[in-house]
Amino acid sequence: MVEASGEDNRVRVTGAEARRVKREVLGVPDRIKHQRRVAVPMQRRAPETGNRRRVYRYRCYPSPSQAEQLIKTFGACRWTYNEGLALRDKAWREHRVSIGFAESCRALTGCRNAEGTRWLQEVSSTVLQQALRHLDAAFGRFFNGTTKHPRRKKKSRSHDSATYVRTGFRWVEDPEQPGTGLIALAKQSGPLRIRWSRPLPAGTRPVKLTVSRDRAGRFFVSVLVEERIDPLPPVFLLGSGTPKAVGLDLGLAALVTLDDGEKVDHPRLLKKYGARLADLQRNLHRKERGSRNREKARQEIARLYALIGDVRRDALDQLTTRLVRENQVRVVRPDAGHSGPLLSFDTALFSVRGGGPEA
Secondary structure (H helix, E strand, O other): OEEEEOOOOEEEEOHHHHHHHHHHHOOOOOOOOOOOOOOOOOOOOOOOOOOEEEEEEEEEOOOHHHHHHHHHHHHHHHHHHHHHHHHHHHHHHHHOOOOOHHHHHHHHHHHHHOOOOHHHHHOOHHHHHHHHHHHHHHHHHHHOOOOOOOOOOOOOOOOEEEEEOHHHEEEEEOOOOOOOEEEEEOOOOOOOOEEOOOOOOOOOOOOEEEEEEOOOOOEEEEEEEEEOOOOOOOOEOOOOOOEOEEEEEEOOOOOEEEOOOOEEOOOOHHHHOHHHHHHHHHHHHOOOOOOHHHHHHHHHHHHHHHHHHHHHHHHHHHHHHHHHHHOOEEEEEOOHHHHHHHHHHHHHHHOOOOOOOOO
């Protein structure tokens, strides 16, 4: 069966012919389990009434064996994403057949059992399925017209990360220190060593985990939990019931100027670390490409950039938290001539939870 699809009148193959192409040409096996059941799209589980989802991010220090397994997991997720993207593009470009998440998962099962890609069995299948789910979400945004067509992930460009659902990790809360505990990932013998900078909500079980690694080689674990977030108390002017308001003028000479004349300067971190960064860059270009010394120099530059990014984010977090907690209404007047870099700060300003209405 064929039907017209899209504004360019492309012909889409459906029905028995599409199943034959998927099975015989693309190598996607048919559904074996529950063949008599009608496929039902998976529904997202909504949080309980009054609860919201929040992400807590922690620094983790895996052992050498755990780090090796995580690096292998990152590579397998990237490979699975790229292969799923190539399969879907080939199916539509050459055969006008649509491949969804379910067919991609069945193709992944065949890859895990194939002779040349049996190394995928060393990685948890749930993590690889989450990579395909991220690909399916990217195609959904593309079909809605909000983003461009998904691109292949490159080792030098992509962010190393792996998402574990509840069946992919084990969580044991410490009874002596509620909100902290042990997190053991699938395919790993022991729990991760996590620096609990702040506890999770006591008695809650993580919904999802995302383990990531930045360019400086640091590992982080982001824990998604459901909790009840109470709003901040309202702030009024002293001796009256008028909500306290603040006017913000975003500019280039100063990061932000308040209506009372207070100016918050830019961190000027590149100016502070510019000389050191230039020395490291010159040292990098003196190294031979592909050598271990060049990799060491690259990691040193990455650590410096990570330090600059951490200081900048900390300064923005402290400023936005102070403005939200001390004021009920915030009025922002961005500079029209420089809306690009200022809108990012505007977004960071209102991403802080609590406070009151903004004008």
